[in-house]
Amino acid sequence: MKMIKQQMFAIACAIGLALPMASAHAEAGKHARNLAASCAACHGTNGHSVGGTPLLAGLDKGLFVSAMKDFKSGARPATVMHQHAKGYTDQEFEMLADFFAAQKR
Numbered sequence: 001m002k003m004i005k006q007q008m009f010a011i012a013c014a015i016g017l018a019l020p021m022a023s024a025h026a027e028a029g030k031h032a033r034n035l036a037a038s039c040a041a042c043h044g045t046n047g048h049s050v051g052g053t054p055l056l057a058g059l060d061k062g063l064f065v066s067a068m069k070d071f072k073s074g075a076r077p078a079t080v081m082h083q084h085a086k087g088y089t090d091q092e093f094e095m096l097a098d099f100f101a102a103q104k105r
Contacts, residue, residue: 032099035092038084047100057103064097065090 036046039056043049047056056064070076071085088096 029099032095035088035096036099039096046103048103055105056100058105059097059100061094061097061101064100065093068093068096 039047042053043056044053047059049055049057067076068085068088069090071078071081072088074082076082
């Protein structure tokens with residue numbers, strides 16, 4: 001009986017620790033979606049460009065982050081992206097990369 005109580009306690013603790021992490025993950029997802037909304041004017045909703053600008057939906061995460069860092073540093077020429085990129089942190093580049101990579105092409 002004591003073993004069952006200990007197991008139940010261990011399970012309850014694990015669930016209690018997992019809930020805040022799930023909540024934080026959901027918040028990060030919402031934040032990424034909100035950040036991506038500003039990209040929609042040129043790159044389409046959820047990165048589904050209708051032409052004229054690159055398609056971001058389904059883009060490789062590493063490629064996205066690398067491009068954004070290059071825009072931010074000025075290493076990659078751009079008309080407006082270098083200005084947009086300056087407003088984001090590396091963590092936000094990662095969040096955006098995850099968001100766009102998860103979208104179907």
